[in-house]
Every structure is written in structure tokens, then in C-alpha cells.
Amino acid sequence: MSRNPLPLFVLFTLLGSVALTRGRSPAASPDPPPDPAPTPHFLTEGDRWAESTLHSLSLEEKVGQLFMVRMRAELLAAGSPEYLLLRNNIHKYHVGSLAMSIPAEGHFLNGNDRYETVRLLNQLQLESKLPLLVAGDFERGVLPARLFGTTVFPHAMAFGAAGNLAYAEAFGRITAQESRALGVHWNLFPVADVNTNSLNPIIGTRAFGENPLKVGDLVAAYIRGARANGMLTTAKHFPGHGNTAIDSHVGVPMVDEDWNRLSAVDLPPFRKAIAAGVDAVMTAHVRVPALDPDLSRVATTSPAIITDLLKHRLGFQGMVVTDALDMAGLNAQYVGRVGRAAVDAFKAGNDVLTMPADLDASYRAMLEAVRTGEISSQRLDASVLKILRAKGSLGLQKERLVDITAIPRLVGSPANMAEGQRISDDSITLVRDNGKLLPLRQTPSDQNTLILYQRVRPSARTVLVILCDHRHRHLCGSSRRSLALRYRLACG
DSSP: OOOOSHHHHHHHHHHHHHHHHHTOOGGGSOOOOOOOOOOOOOSOHHHHHHHHHHHHOOHHHHHHHTEEEEEEGGGOOTTOHHHHHHHHHHHHHOOOEEEEEOOSSSOOTTTTOTTHHHHHHHHHHHHSSSOOEEEEOOBTBSSOHHHHOOOOOOOHHHHHHHTOHHHHHHHHHHHHHHHHHTTOOEEOOOBOOOOOOTTOSSSGGGSSOSOHHHHHHHHHHHHHHHHTTTOBOEEEEETOOSSOSSOTTTSOOBOOOOHHHIIIIISHHHHHHHHTTOSEEEEOOOBOTTTOOOTTOOGGGOHIIIIIIIIIISOOOSEEEOSOTTSHHHHGGGTTOTTHHHHHHHHHTOSBEESOSSHHHHHHHHHHHHHTTSSOHHHHHHHHHHHHHHHHHTTTTTOOSOOGGGHHHHSSOHHHHHHHHHHHHHTOOOOOOTTOOOSOOOOGGGTTOOOOOOOOOOOTTOOOOOOOOGGGHHHHHHHHHHHHHHHHHHTO
């Protein structure tokens, strides 16, 4: 009598599966399949323009499209050295993008003319052969509101405290509308980091919170609101900068986590950002030994992290953008060969090279890498096409200038201002009230008393300490003197 071989076959199959599973290390365990991203639209008018433009560009022009250079709005005035340098870089290096850098406070060379910056942006667009992508780091809306008359929002963590996804979507919508009205097309936001380290000196309130699921939901809501209103978005800082104790602007942070924690905490917000259709992902200048044991590399220059993890395992097909290449977290590793940072970042899988420490050296290093075959022409074309498609998706090939007369109607409307205030009010959170002082009550003894301020007489031991972080050190001098003067006057 013949035996049915099926049970024996099933048994061998199961045993083989168990053996294979046991042989895998945690770092090599399969990821869950990436969430389905929105289906891209091919052969649109913008796509056709991008492809035809790509074939018309010289090697020098293609390499130039990869670079995003800093534009300091506070120094931008007609005929100023900053403006002339930008104009020269656009012509000489065929720069593809500008990153608008704006201090929240401080003196502006353009005399605080609300629209002068926009006029100069229009002029720079006219100076460029191809339309420029203009990016901004608008993490609280378009700042400074004093200059642009825009809507102010609280930091991202306030949205986490309010816990209302509709607020995050409105945040994206209003920021997109007001940014586009001012000539800015691309926000380098939202922060997708999960802030799990209370000693983190650089993320903190810039993150939506410490719960990866809630952070992911808020990130996705912001992306939906911004993209629906014509703005490119960026999830940062991949693969996660939340559990660090060093600021990558001044040093090299270490993310000392195993694969299981990275997959459970740091990566979920990026997965949700990709599923929501985020246009770009910004890399972090952090070391992550669990993902790349080569400690000479940070995530920005790691093919294992950018190409293998982000592109292949998470399925991201959009633009990959470096964090600023002039930051110490990366730049300190390239002393004496600063241009090499751009080459290594590009080879790792980045498409946009942001704020190089030396534009000329970086541009020449990239040209040399392509000419010698270290970077293939196909790889270069793929990145340039992404950038051109982003420009085409915004319709910049048809209209790259801003209608300045429309700005008062589109920016800082009463409805937008009210929404920003409502979100700020709803985010107020009571953390501790040990003395049971809330709600405040008026006692009979102070019903007719209103204390506006108290005059303080300084003693010989009075010390006034003013702290400024590195990002605002240029403001410390004048602010310190002004505050010290007001303190002396208040003290009589």
C-alpha cells in the first residue's frame, strides 16, 4: 500500500522554516512590509517637463541641481554682499535649491520691509536658468511673524499635548498656504523624531512627543495638510535623533539602541510619513551601530542606513536630503577634504546636498566623482530627475514668481490667527499642582488689590545671568546689554 507523502512533506517544510528562523539575527529579521504609499502620478505635465529638461542639461548643470545653499534672509538686501554671493552661486554652480534661514528675532538689513525679502526671491528666480526650489525650516509656521505678518504656532510638542490630529493638519495647511504666498515651496518639517531622552539638547519640544504611535499620527496629519495645499514636506531626522544627548550641530551623537528598539520606537513615525506621501526624508548626522557598525560613518554617509534601510526596506522613493553638511556632526570627519563629504553622502543614497561647508570644493568633488566613474551618470540622472519632478509638481516651470499684491490677502488672516491661538490655548497642560493652587481664587483680603509689579532693591550679591544657545549667539550681545539696562532701571 502506498503512503501519502503530503504529511511528511509538510513536516520537513515546517522544520526547515524553524531552522531558518533560528539562524537569523535580530538585525536581519524581516521588517513588516512597508505601508502602501500613495500611487505616484507619472507622465503629468510636470513629469514631461522634468524628463525633457534632464536631457538638455550639461554635466555641470546636473551636479549643480543637487545643491541646496543657505539664504540668510536677515542679510538679504538689494546689492548686499549676501545677495550678490547668492546670485553668483546660482550662475556659477547652477544651484538647484535655496534654504531660507530666518532668525526669529533680530535686525534685518532690508529695513524690516515686509515684502522686500519676497521681491528679492523673485529676482533670484529670474536670475536662475531653471526654477529654484526654496525651502524653509518653518517648525512653528513662517517666522518671524513680525516681519511677514504670518500665523504663529506653538512648538510641535504642544500639538502632542493637545492630542488633536485636526490641529496638526491645520498647522500643515496654514503653513503651506502662507509659505507659498511668500515664495517658499518646501518645508523642512515635520520632525519625526521620538523624544525619548530627557537630556536631548537639540530635539526636545521640536518633536511631537515620546510616544511613537502618537508622533507618527501627528506627523502624517501635518503632511496631509501641507501637501493638500501645495507644499513639499520633509520627515526628519532619519533614522531618529530623539534618543541622543549630543547636539549634532556641535558633535557626533550616538544612538545606542538595538534593532528591536529602533524598529519599535524610532522608525514607526517615518513609516507613517512615507505612507502619508511625504516628499522628502532628511538624514541625521548620528552614529547608529546597530544599523552600521562602521563608526567612521554617520547615518548621512551610510549606504546601509540610507539605501538599504530607508529606500529598500521601508520602500521610500522620494527625495533624500542631507541635514546641513556644514554641521560639526559630519564636517569634523572631513577636515582637509571638505568636498568629500558631499560625495560620500551622495553615494550613500542622498539626492539633495544641503548647505555644504565649502560649495566650490563640494561641487568640484562631485564633478570629479562623476567624471572618473566613481558615481555613475545613471545614478546622477536619477537624483536630478527627482528634483526636477518636484519642481514640476509645483508648476514652477510655468510660474516661478510670487504675486506680491496678493500677500496681504493670503497671509495672517484673522481666521488663521485665531486657529493658531486656539491650538496654543488647548495645548496648555498641568504637569503638577502639589500645593493645590489651581484654579486661582480671589480671597476677600485681596479683592481690591491689584499688584502690577514690585520694585526690587538689589543687594551686593545680586547676579543677573543671561544664557543664549548657539543658534542665537549672534543676538546675545545687543539683547544682553538691553536686558541689563532694563534691569538696572527697574531696580532704581
